[in-house]
Amino acid sequence: MNALSSSAPIVVTTPVQTGIEVAAPVRTVVLLEDRAQVTRRVEVELPAGPSRLRIAAVTPLAADRTLMAHAAAGLRVDELKVRRRWRIGAVEQPPDAAALTREAVRLEGEITDREERLQVAQQRRALLLQSAKLLVDSVNKELPYAGGFEPRWEKDLEEAYRRLREQDTERNGSQRQIEALQRELDAVQMRQGMSHRPSEIFEAELQLDLTADKAGRYAFDLEYTVPCALWRPIHRASLLGEELRFECEAAVWQNTGEDWTDVELRFSTARSTQRAEPPLLEDEWLQPQRRQEKKVTVQVRDQAIATTGEGTASGGLPGVDDGGETRLLDAATRTTVVSDGRMRRIPVFQFTAPAQVDRIACPELEPLVHLRVRGANAGKHPILAGPVDLLRSSGYVGRSQVGFVAPGEKLALGFGSEDGVRVRRESWASEERAKLTGKLTITRRVSLFLSNLDDSPAAFVVQERVPVSEIDKVKIEVDVKETKPAPVVDEQGIATWKVVVAPHGTDRISLVYQVSASSDVQGLSGSV
Numbered sequence: 367m368n369a370l371s372s373s374a375p376i377v378v379t380t381p382v383q384t385g386i387e388v389a390a391p392v393r394t395v396v397l398l399e400d401r402a403q404v405t406r407r408v409e410v411e412l413p414a415g416p417s418r419l420r421i422a423a424v425t426p427l428a429a430d431r432t433l434m435a436h437a438a439a440g441l442r443v444d445e446l447k448v449r450r451r452w453r454i455g456a457v458e459q460p461p462d463a464a465a466l467t468r469e470a471v472r473l474e475g476e477i478t479d480r481e482e483r484l485q486v487a488q489q490r491r492a493l494l495l496q497s498a499k500l501l502v503d504s505v506n507k508e509l510p511y512a513g514g515f516e517p518r519w520e521k522d523l524e525e526a527y528r529r530l531r532e533q534d535t536e537r538n539g540s541q542r543q544i545e546a547l548q549r550e551l552d553a554v555q556m557r558q559g560m561s562h563r564p565s566e567i568f569e570a571e572l573q574l575d576l577t578a579d580k581a582g583r584y585a586f587d588l589e590y591t592v593p594c595a596l597w598r599p600i601h602r603a604s605l606l607g608e609e610l611r612f613e614c615e616a617a618v619w620q621n622t623g624e625d626w627t628d629v630e631l632r633f634s635t636a637r638s639t640q641r642a643e644p645p646l647l648e649d650e651w652l653q654p655q656r657r658q659e660k661k662v663t664v665q666v667r668d669q670a671i672a673t674t675g676e677g678t679a680s681g682g683l684p685g686v687d688d689g690g691e692t693r694l695l696d697a698a699t700r701t702t703v704v705s706d707g708r709m710r711r712i713p714v715f716q717f718t719a720p721a722q723v724d725r726i727a728c729p730e731l732e733p734l735v736h737l738r739v740r741g742a743n744a745g746k747h748p749i750l751a752g753p754v755d756l757l758r759s760s761g762y763v764g765r766s767q768v769g770f771v772a773p774g775e776k777l778a779l780g781f782g783s784e785d786g787v788r789v790r791r792e793s794w795a796s797e798e799r800a801k802l803t804g805k806l807t808i809t810r811r812v813s814l815f816l817s818n819l820d821d822s823p824a825a826f827v828v829q830e831r832v833p834v835s836e837i838d839k840v841k842i843e844v845d846v847k848e849t850k851p852a853p854v855v856d857e858q859g860i861a862t863w864k865v866v867v868a869p870h871g872t873d874r875i876s877l878v879y880q881v882s883a884s885s886d887v888q889g890l891s892g893s894v
Contacts, residue, residue: 378756385573386410390588395595395703396632396694400502402595403432404626409585411580415446419574425592425623425705426450432591435574439585444575446588453567466558471552477544491533498526536710559605578787582632593622596829597633600711601768603739603779606759610779612723614714614749616697623709631712695747696879715844717745724782729791729814734783735826743771783866786820787867789828797891804885811848814875819865825866832879834859838886848878 390406404484406882410419428448435443493761505519572588576658595618602613616633620626652714698713732836743749749771756763756779771777793812818824832855835842867873883890 385418387420387422390421390572392624392626392629393587394630394632395626396634397597397616398596399632399637400596401591401593402622403589403591404428404622404624407585408588409583411583412441412576412581414578414581416575416577419571419572419576421588423575423624424448424570424572426507426568426592427592427622428570428572428590429592432589433572434589436587436589437576438581438586440582441584442577444577446572446574448570448590449573450568450570450884453569455732463558466554467758468550470554470558473547473554477547477551480540480544480547484537486542487533487537487540491530491537491805494526494530498523498530501526502735508890520555526714582709591849594622601748601752601754602757603754604757605721605723605781608721608723609718610739611718611779612741612743612745612749612777613716614745614747616695616714618710619707620703620705621680622705624629625705626703628702630700631703633695633697633714635693649731658811663835693748697878715745715747717743719744725787725824727787727789727828728830729789729828733789733791734790735787735824736783737781738778739781740778742776743773744771748772749777754779758782784824784826786818787824787826788817789821790817806883806885806887808847808881808883808890810881812877814877816865816873816875817868818869818871821869823866823868825864826861828865828875830861830877832861832877833881835881836889839887840890841882843880843882845878845880847874850876852881853877 371527388408388410390408392404394405396403396405406421408419408421426448431776433586434448435446437443489795497852505507505523509515519884536552573590578584586798591705597616597618600615600617602615604611604613616631695714698715701710701712703710703712722740724740725735726738727733749768751769752767754766754768756766760780766779768779792815793810795808795810797808799808814828814830816828830843830853833842834857841857844853844861846852855861855862861877865873865875881890
């Protein structure tokens, strides 16, 4: 059958265009721990049929497997890919970098030309100097036989040394010009180094083949993932009288090769690269053995109190776990993040809460009395663990750390130490073992000496640790008769005193506790 016969219809197809370059600005960026998900918005007029779009100024680090296009109704995506190429030479460089390159090439050419002239001048000077020496030697040889110093000798010598002086002037001028050009070249090269733009640039663009059902204006989103971008939580706490203002921010770094201008930033705690692996199972063989005398071996260790904050302000337990739920936080405002690898602080949220201000001393750690500020998380989002900058009315105080704090939960921050109050700690222990039963008794005595150097009374809280036993064969008791004044001991073994030291006064706290262990307990002696 003849396809071009008069009876057969002729079908005319519209060829795919070579590529229409369209603008696709970055609208939203979701930052993860070590990467970022970038969303670009495309709005374009398309004819009916196939079309090809090109989106320039895209980072070549875009992961091909993460490319995704959310096509609108009446629009079909045929292909989406990243085209990468090297942009080489001064012609394809950015205008400022190309101008610096041309200036450097010009200066290098002038320096080379001046150096060649200087070399010729030095050779000519060497010949003139040799000619002058020969002239002097000839005069010295003829002078004994002459009746006097002839005028022609004086004329020849004057001409020879005049030409030598002119050559020296030309040589010195060439040297000064070379030095000046070299200084200009060094300045241009320094500007090139500061711009951090190599002569060979690796660039990329998105190529998108589409088919539209009908002509019209279409809008759709493009998504891809890039490395070299990350965020970490960072905070700022300000003590304003009886109020605590807490600002949660995000420290953002990005060196992806593309700038994010006026974008909506979102911060996610999802770990897309973390995976769970099942444990390895091994066979366990059981064999009968003779009954042996049991010995209990104990170990004294420091145990961190398992809590995400200072307790709940409303009385109920928080229903948020520190690592059990992925968080997605939005930046407070749209912002611009340039691809230069520098840190930028982006505000996320802030809140103001009533502050409970007191002073606390932990002499086992250091002999200082610290200003402690406690307040509840009055925000709608949890406070993620990270560094926190501390500020008071006088300015910057220092930096501390804050853990995960759920909404409504309390947090405690230390705002520096009180210079006029000191606590000195002395501690010693004695051991005694019963001769008949073998029971071991360890008595630990702690003496705290408090001093106030200020002109006003000092009221603060003193805390000491008392060991907590996890087994029945080891018992720990506070000697209420020897301990003065009587402390309040919680279930974690923290003994607390509320004291008031008079101006320029002193005070003393004595803590005595006993550790008792049965004879079959080992490893306790010398460790409490």
